[in-house]
Amino acid sequence: MDSLTWRPLTIEDAKPAADLLNAIETVDKIGEHYTEADTLQELIDPYADLERASLAAFDGDVLVGYMKVRHKPSAEVVHRVFVDGGVHPGYRRRGIGTMLLEAGMAAAKVVHALHHPTRKLVIDVHKAEHIAGVPELVRSQGFAPVRYFQRMERPLGDALTAIPSGLEPWSARNDEEFRLVRNEAYQDCWGAAQMPADHWRNKITNQTFQPELSFLARDTDGTPAGVLVTMSWEEDTAATGIRDAHFMVIGTRREHRNRGIAGALIRRALAAAAAQGYDRASLNVDSANASGGFGLFEKAGFTPTQRYVRWALES
Structure with a gap:
């Protein structure tokens, strides 16, 4: 020492x-x-x-x-x-x-x-x-354990069917809508906080962001309803030989839930990742997610691979 x-x-x-x-x-x-x-x-x-x-x-x-x-x-x-x-x-x-x-x-x-x-x-x-x-x-x-989070993965080698259309890819023009939908969608997620523009640029639209695998869903009146944001790390690919598309953000605004929007975003992103040569998709989910995220991801073919623990100390 x-x-x-x-x-x-x-x-x-x-x-x-x-x-x-x-x-x-x-x-x-x-x-x-x-x-x-x-x-x-x-x-x-x-x-x-x-x-x-x-x-x-x-x-x-x-x-x-x-x-x-x-x-x-x-x-x-x-x-x-x-x-x-x-x-x-x-x-x-x-x-x-x-x-x-x-x-x-x-x-x-x-x-x-x-x-x-x-x-x-x-x-x-x-x-x-x-x-x-x-x-x-x-x-x-x-510290005591207060929450568990699960990493889930899905191989992209199998054929994908019923790929939804009409979802809008990320662009500089709709970037702010992506951020605002994320903030609204995560309001009732445990431990989440609003993401200001500077934090969004640092944590999301950085060198690992994959805009061609990130999509915005709109309601019939054009209102932004849901988003999916994908990231990928080149060093992981170099070390493992596996090109992973990580779905960092998946969220639907509260008033647009239970309409299949999240499922459509996932299917679209999976298809786009497979078409661009990715080997696998992954995501992290709160094991106690109240909006049914775990079941949604299992239905999309994701399986658990690693668990994380959130330890907390109240001061």
Whole structure:
């Protein structure tokens, strides 16, 4: 521990951060591979305050552990602050993870006091269920599991029938409608918050966004009713040989639900992905989704492959 250098993350750490996350992947095997551009996108997140709410541990020039906090742009009753981080496999079991988590908990209180001091603070950690040591670490700090999320996948080798037409692909012209429909559709989703334009640009329409696989559904009067947004990571393809179309956003405005809109968006995106040579489609769903998302995705041919746990600490 004494040989390590501790300091906040900066945007110049994109390359060492990618190296660290790829080293973590070799052991934890959650299916995430990073380029420098990917980690830079996370470091320039407008809701990640690196100076006040991040910490990195370096052994010489090698990043061996990090944590960063992301606050919510808006909060009505509860402000859920995310603490993310990881430790290089060769440096685990030395207390680094504990130091980083404790620093993250303290930083969460700092950004909460700056942005939503009148709201209730809840600190969240989101990790794949199978990662060794995570349950013991977070439980030792008082966290408890509050929600489970399921990754689901579907191969694209089989023929797709009854492909719906009339759905509108993403364009610069309708980008704002995509964002607004997403915000309306996610209003009653557990833990979700409104996504301002700067957050949308950072998290959605970045270098991993696939506009040709992203679609907008309109009502008969032209009103935007539902959206599906697809993303894909080149480094995952390079590492696995599998080209994955990840459906990052699937949402229908409340007044347009139970009309088959989400199912039509999924079928259209699956067909487009298959036509463009993708090998697989994937998505994540809240296991307790009240709108029936899990059943909808099973009907579309998706099967569960990996579960994530949302750990929470009420402060």
